[in-house]
Amino acid sequence: MDKQQEHWEKVYQTKQPNTVSWFQEHATRSLEIIRSIGAPKDGQIIDVGGGASTLVDDLMTDGFKNVSVLDLSASALEVARKRIGPIGQNVTWIAGDIRTVDLPEQIYDIWHDRAVFHFLTDQADRTAYVRQVMNSVKPGGHVIVATFAPDGPDQCSGLPVARYAPEQLHGEFGPSFELLEHATEEHKTPWGSVQHFIYCHCLAPH
Numbered sequence: 001m002d003k004q005q006e007h008w009e010k011v012y013q014t015k016q017p018n019t020v021s022w023f024q025e026h027a028t029r030s031l032e033i034i035r036s037i038g039a040p041k042d043g044q045i046i047d048v049g050g051g052a053s054t055l056v057d058d059l060m061t062d063g064f065k066n067v068s069v070l071d072l073s074a075s076a077l078e079v080a081r082k083r084i085g086p087i088g089q090n091v092t093w094i095a096g097d098i099r100t101v102d103l104p105e106q107i108y109d110i111w112h113d114r115a116v117f118h119f120l121t122d123q124a125d126r127t128a129y130v131r132q133v134m135n136s137v138k139p140g141g142h143v144i145v146a147t148f149a150p151d152g153p154d155q156c157s158g159l160p161v162a163r164y165a166p167e168q169l170h171g172e173f174g175p176s177f178e179l180l181e182h183a184t185e186e187h188k189t190p191w192g193s194v195q196h197f198i199y200c201h202c203l204a205p206h
Contacts, residue, residue, distance in 0.1 A: 002097075004072060004097075024053070024054065024187070025054065026054060026058060027053060027054065027055040027058065027114065029146070029183060029185045029197075029199055030055055030112060030114055030144065030146070030199075031055070031058055031059075031062075033144050033181075033183070033199065033201050034059070034110060034112065034144070035062070037110065037142050039064075039109050039110055039142070040109075041062075041063045041064055041065055042065050042066060043064070043066065043109035043110065044066045044068070044107050044108045044109050044110070045059060045064055045066065045067050045068070045108065045109065045110040045112065046067075046068040046069075046070060046103075046108050046110070046111055046112065046136075047059075047067070047068070047069045047070070047112045047113075048070050048098055048111065048112065048113040048116050049070065049071055049072070049098070049113055049114070049115060049116030050069035050070060050071055050077075050080070050112075051069075051071045051073060051076035051077070051079075051080065052076045052077075052079040052080045052083070053069075053080070053114070054083075055112070055114075056069050056080060056084060056088075056091055057083070057084050060084065060087050060088075060090070060091070065090065066092075067090075067091050067092070068091070068092040068093075068094055068108075069091060069092070069093055069094065070094040070095075070096060070098065070101065071094075071095065072095070072096070072097055072098075073095070074095040077093045077094075077095055080093075081093060098116060098129055098132060099120075099125055099128040099129060099132070100128070101132075103132060103135065103136040104136060105135055105136060106135075106136065106137070106138050106139065107136060107138065108136055108137045108138060108141055109137075109138055109141050109142065110141065110142045110144065111133055111136075111137050111141065111142070111143045111144065111145075111204075112144045112145075113144070113145045113146065114146040114197075114199075115146060115147065115148075115156070115197075116129075117129060117145050117147050117169075117172075118147035118148050118156075118161040118162050118163065118164070119156070119159060119161055120162070121160055121161070121162050126172055130172065130173055130174070133173070133204065134204070134205070137204040138204070139204060139205060139206045140203055140204060140205075140206045141203070141204045142201065142202075142203060142204075143173070143177065143200075143201070143202045143203070143204055144199065144200070144201050144202075145169060145199070145200050145202075146185070146197050146198065146199040146200075147161075147162070147163065147164045147169060147197065147198060148161055148162075148163045148164070148195065148196065148197060148198075149163060149164070149165070149184065149196035149197055149198045150163050150164070150165050150196075151163075151196050152195055152196045152197065153195055164198060165198065166179070166182035166198050166200055169182075169198065169200045170182075170200055170202065173202060176205040177202040177203065177204060177205065178202055178203040179200060179201075179202050180201045180202060180203060181200075181201045182198060182199060182200045182201065183198070183199040183201075184196065184197065184198055184199070185197040185198075185199065
């Protein structure tokens with residue numbers, strides 16, 4: 001187990017999901033963007049770094065049949081699996097590192113990531129991430145990535161993060177990705193402080 005995995009396993013083994021800074025009762029902004037796409041209910045969606053997020057609950061409630069949740073921490077996935085109950089049998093749970101995990105080719109209609117990409121402070125790691133997107137998202141598929149905004153925190157869970165303006169985040173993926181929209185979010189932590197996020201919604205290369 002590498003240091004990053006060890007870190008996240010410890011977080012989810014020692015803290016309640018609703019006490020971490022990134023907790024959302026509902027992933028409202030993410031759901032708004034995903035619902036606006038109008039994807040078929042049998043479309044393939046992956047939530048990268050989904051951990052214990054409730055996004056999977058709401059996607060399943062919306063009727064999506066093919067949802068995958070990937071996280072570095074198996075403990076985080078177990079929290080979500082227990083919470084969601086029997087309906088979770090229809091979810092594909094993937095414990096792995098987004099930089100190296102073996103994902104199927106050109107399968108996902110929607111790739112969603114809230115707050116993984118900004119932990120990739122090394123260029124090589126970001127390049128590996130984008131390579132995964134290119135490999136596993138269908139041509140013309142939807143890519144939704146959220147990170148801390150320029151005035152967001154410079155650390156999260158004790159780890160350094162990168163902060164992005166929308167054009168900077170889009171630039172990490174390159175001009176072959178078409179930027180459809182970007183949005184902001186004022187995220188309130190469980191203890192009431194505000195963190196600024198940006199969301200970029202792109203189309204993968206055709």
